[in-house]
Amino acid sequence: MQRLQLLKDTFFGLDVVQQQLLIGSAVAAGGILAYAVHRRSRAKTIPFGEGWWGSGEKPQSEDDKIYPFTVQTSDKEIEDLHERIDRTRYSEPLEDSGFQYGFNSTYLKKVVSYWRNEFDWKKQVAVLNKYPHFKTKIEGLDVHFIHIRPPSNGNQRVLPLMLVHGWPGSFYEFYRILPLLTQNHDSVAFEVIIPSLPGYGFSEAPHKKGFNSLAAARIFLKLMERLGFSHFYLQGGDWGSLVTTNMAQMKPDCVKGLHINMCMSPRGFKVLLSLIIGPYLPFLVGFSREDVRRLFPFFEKNVYEILRETGYFHIQATKPDTVGCGVNDSPVGLAAYILEKFSTWTDKKNKDLMDGGLERKFSLDDLLTNVMIYWTTGSIVSSMRFYKENLSTNIEKRIDSKTGIFVPTGVAAFPQELMHCPKSWAQIRYQNLYSYTLMSRGGHFAAFEEPQLLANDIIQFVKKVEKL
Template sequence: MWLEIFLALVLGVVIYWFVSRDKEETLPIEYGWWGPGTTPTTGEDESIRPFKVETSDEEIDDLHWRIDKTRLSRPLEDSCFHYGFNSNYLKKVISYWRNEFDWKKQVEILNRYPHFKTKIEGLDIHFIHVKPPKMPAGRIPKPLMLVHGWPGTFYEFYKIIPLLTDPKSHGLSDEHVFEVICPSIPGYGFSEASSKKGLNSVATARIFYKLMLRLDFQEFYVQGGDWGSLICTNIAQMVPSHVKGLHLNMAFVMKNSFFLTLMLGRRFQGFLGCTETDIERLFPFKEKVLNSIVRESGYMHIQSTKPDTVGCALNDSPVGLAAYILEKFSTWTNSDFRNLEDGGLERKFSLDDLLTNIMLYWTTGTIVSSQRFYKENLGQGINVHKHEQMKVHVPTGFAAFPCELLHAPEKVVRSKFPKLLSYSYMPRGGHFAAFEEPELLAQDIRKFVGLVERQ
């Protein structure tokens, strides 16, 4: 009898191991058509066309007219950024935007890197493609796709690109030299918005994968934060044989173990694999996690349910758009900045850089389509998509910036990315890593790629 029980237990363990072990699943490569009308019967134009950012006096005059018509409300006394963007400081931003900001000069800066467009699944996809100015003899650059999120743009990467494509000129080793591709998510900036419902991160991942193939890259690295981290993760889940390495500065991990670690990490620190740094970044739990999520996620509820409603106001008012977006560049950079009347915005960014990002939304009229990305990805709920439960079986690097919206301990990241080669506690920086701390992020990417290449 005992033998039968023992054998049954062993058999049960074996069956459980086979059922529960990691399965290297891949996301199916499907097909979509996101342009207007029905899918054409003829083949798609696969040409890659040069593109140039342009502006006009009429565009600037219209912006100035709208700024001049701004009607502001008075902030509460001593409210700082606790109620949102403080309108006292907004007056300074408006004045600079109206009287000193030189959009034509910023357009010249945008055009320093080569821009292109190409049609994929019915949409004109915009990207910049930066090749190294020089390469060591006998070497070829490593292709690297950088993907932005919301409310950012491809412009977030302008300061990190030279550190990756021309490292020696910036005091870095030329051991790793990259050829950088930065696409705009469909519906953001110069990438055409979908005409149909359903264009989510998986569809975007497929489009960006097709872009890399069109550029003749069979193997490449990908890096992203915010939506970019999810899109890059989906690319790795879809075509793992084509992704040499995945580097992230934010992780979408929806496993129960994540929330268990968050709640119990301080009490069962050793058992749950939490370090002292993890504890410092996650506790007190109520303030650093619960209150923070409630305080910073209101926009997400709006954009995941009815993005077009608030979009009507933001697409009509440049100042409203600036306040809505720039508030994120305050508190997502450092949550303590909400205690400052100016939101600490100019501690990490220049007004020229911040307003250039705003102008990429304003001049293209893409705030509504960019917000719809939340509806497409979160509108059906959390943990309802296949990719959310899938692990990622490509070499992965993770940079944990201390002021990120929600800290993810190494053990939590590894639960979704079992081939995690590097996990770095970054010394400073928040959500917009490439924009805030390009040197730190570039160094971590280079470190990770070095580990991949030495495997």
């Protein structure tokens, strides 16, 4: 605060001409940087490419039919789960440690007791089957997706919208937002497609190395084409934001609009300059007061927090199969590994609570249903591999990192997201930013936590694109 006051006093102590020169120099420097960024981002598309991720050699032809799919379970599957839960060996937590060391085992016992004695997986399977599921073979993989059409109404426009999840989520994250999107909104409703990322849940895992976000984007574009959509909207968070961004880069003519609730901050001199000037003269670098509040002090609110929260990231980006052996074999270990993220990524302050604040935003039924999707499909290891495949090389040197995004884009910036990305940063990469909303509450799992807020922002963005 003293440095801020000193800088303000210095600035306002200058005469008018000196102030104008200083502001003019900053604006000119910003203009030069913006032009340089524009020059580097002239490429408007990235290659579509081709791939084969099935087992063995690629056949001469592939079945392109779409088949209905039903989530199923059995008494044997549930008995095996209960037997494994009953053999769990717990460790004692440190006193007054909350979730600061990870999932607190005292609260974990309560969650597991509910899982073992009250949670009804058969009932939740019926909930999952509330919406129509399908599978289709693309590039050698059985790709699972949900396809929901709005109630018939001859007076409304129906717009196709694909929602893409991330880790450690699943298609189930969107169940609370689905009714909100398929309703009639001023004569507009959405026909929603929700695929499972290959290697997640009911989508088959790749059998070959190298399956990254570009491959997932291509597969989902092929899925939309197979469903008969030539123009559509996209929405995603976490890995979903990168996959949908890649889709917009590959086929911008097909993507009417892209909406994301996790926007990765770019690097470069402009960002560095804004970090230096932003706390003191935010208006010079396009920061709002809320940007300043969320970003600074930068190291305490961002760098150190990211370091504390990304241990899993380094493991999964290097040796996912090693830790995967443990969590794939132990349901309790899997629950602790996944649900800890639903605690801290929802609100950073939850790590100070003995129960991790998990039941403030979610029910145990919802949380355990997401865990069961990973458990019953044995997909935790293949889902973790997605980190290694995307980070086996420097992601900033990939072609998609060097290519701008030119489709209409909307960003919903939730206050508890892992890292805040101001509008001025988002505009460096997303060069046709139609809307940018500083959301009032919520964290990383936006559709799961705050479905109404996210739905409202998606709807207002689409209406703006459609000029309604």
